[in-house]
Amino acid sequence: MQPRAVRSMEEFAALSGISRPTVSKYFNDPASVRPSTRERIETALERYDYRPNIYAINQNRKLTKNVGIVVPYLADPFFAEMARTVERRCIEAGYWPILFSSHGERDTERNILDTIARMKPAGVLMAPLGRASDRTAVERFCREVPTVVFDSHIEGVGEAFVGSDNFQSVPLMIDYLCATGMPPCWLEMQPVNPNANKRRDAYRTAMTARGHEPRILRVDGDDWDFERIGYEGGLRLLDAGLPDTDTVFCSNDRLAIGFLSACYERGLRVGRGGDLRVAGHDDHPFARYTCPPLTTVAQDYEAISLHAVRTLFSVITGKGPQVRKEILFGGRLVERASA
Amino acid sequence: MQPRAVRSMEEFAALSGISRPTVSKYFNDPASVRPSTRERIETALERYDYRPNIYAINQNRKLTKNVGIVVPYLADPFFAEMARTVERRCIEAGYWPILFSSHGERDTERNILDTIARMKPAGVLMAPLGRASDRTAVERFCREVPTVVFDSHIEGVGEAFVGSDNFQSVPLMIDYLCATGMPPCWLEMQPVNPNANKRRDAYRTAMTARGHEPRILRVDGDDWDFERIGYEGGLRLLDAGLPDTDTVFCSNDRLAIGFLSACYERGLRVGRGGDLRVAGHDDHPFARYTCPPLTTVAQDYEAISLHAVRTLFSVITGKGPQVRKEILFGGRLVERASA
DNA sequence: ACAGGAAATTTACGCGCGTAAAGATGTTTT
């Protein structure tokens, strides 16, 4: 026989023999009431299973405990992993994460920001679409809501940016590839975000600095179906013939996965000692299971998510950076069979 | 010069020259007010950019326009795709979808249901963890909130179940494999949900009915890192030697992707005319980019998501099924190079 | 032009909780 549901704090306070304001105080911070009082409340809590109404709570706060999490494309396991990690950290910190995916669409991202703004969130962790983002809308949003931007940089926007140092990771791979074989050409798609541009620039600079001719191959496609872009573009490239190198450095792992598929279809053996070598960037969750397993530069997921969350919380609690900060993490070479 | 922010419906009503109850009526259904009134409100809306406070709105509804979406593991692109499709349909229907991932964890799923219940949602679309689900908690939840269960069945729970017909899809693949080569053995992991069990049973039944000896191979692993399970288990199996067949039917595509990686590592050529054939199940978004591309049975994502959403809305609006319904969709054979 | 119904306005209450102020208890200090 379950005790009947308790519908309000008033009712619950009466049942537990404590005044409502004190109960309210307890729910905002259990440690703020006397231990004996706390115990009485928690005993009653077990008996009656009452929870404060979230809408009533948030209506009377200028700021809620909500934290918005926005990623550009959730069907990309990289962002799914990111979201998962970040979500957990928020919950541990006593916040209420709410996850959104822009699905690669400008309008969707804009609507999400609109929606989040209405929720009076304590803060937001946002990985923007990049090129497709409505810069004005994002800027306006970031002026209203404390936002930490990650993965894809938008100049001057948000309280801080946390991401990868492409100018470290790309040369890292180039050095490896040059040391173990021919200098790589660069395979990219139409850049969806600044990372793509930075990586290409890093490639060009590093190659030039090492006395090699940079060779940049561009394949078509401007949506988030990277594998397909790499596959279809890869077929065309292979049929037209690569420039004079047997090594292809793809601007990201998903593109590389598609390209590997194209290589397979054309009967090319990929890997050291094979017909050509292929490398990627990011250490995508599935990169270790491609055939051959993909040599790549691992982004430091853990560090990025940890610092993004920490920075946001320090901003929220007021201890945060008054001046905008940019935190970059280096990559780690992951040597597998593909290059 | 932006006009100052409007903070309440009271204020907005005054600015637009309409009474507050009428404005309230408008926001609940713009078509419920006279066209001339509607126009005046919308003109004012453009000038002042007012939006009703979501917390105040929901506090005064017994039921909100929120729709909870729960998936067991968002880092699986299958569920990410599912979530995306379902999300869009909810928005189009004027609802407010809120996405949750159980991350493969029993406690997380339970907490999510708890959270959702507090939000007074109009309904919920839920793909349960399966074996790891707290059946009692899910049952209790479904008694309180109209829920359509999809992908993974829980007997008797929810207003309806929408999923795949494993007893159609598995024999479909078996017939194809038998017609083009040797009868397949069955590669499975420890079942995380009923689908896995049904597929194995379907395999056994169909093989027996066709006069073939069913051969079931089980690999270790009880988390959601299916690729790793398929890879590591696959290595062990290959080293121990497969039973007398060259054809492996994997219980899902992610497992198959891992197994393909194991085959590659052992130097086995996969595909028709190769050392062995590998088939999967689901038509995972990345299945077409494996090497070789994976022959599989496609789940009808579109049909499942469409029917799940439709069923939920018909239940919400009261036109729905009073008796619990189970809707199953057949699979479609996707013939690629791996088998 | 007038009746009759549709739609808008006015007025009022309630939702469940945050929060402030004043006073009453309880606990610790010297």
Add this chain to the structure above:
DNA sequence: AAAACATCTTTACGCGCGTAAATTTCCTGT
């Protein structure tokens, strides 16, 4: 023991909106 402080109770208001009831204004058809 009394003083000094921490904590609780009582009382009361406000948040922004849904919604009901009674009244007034508007639109339509004759």
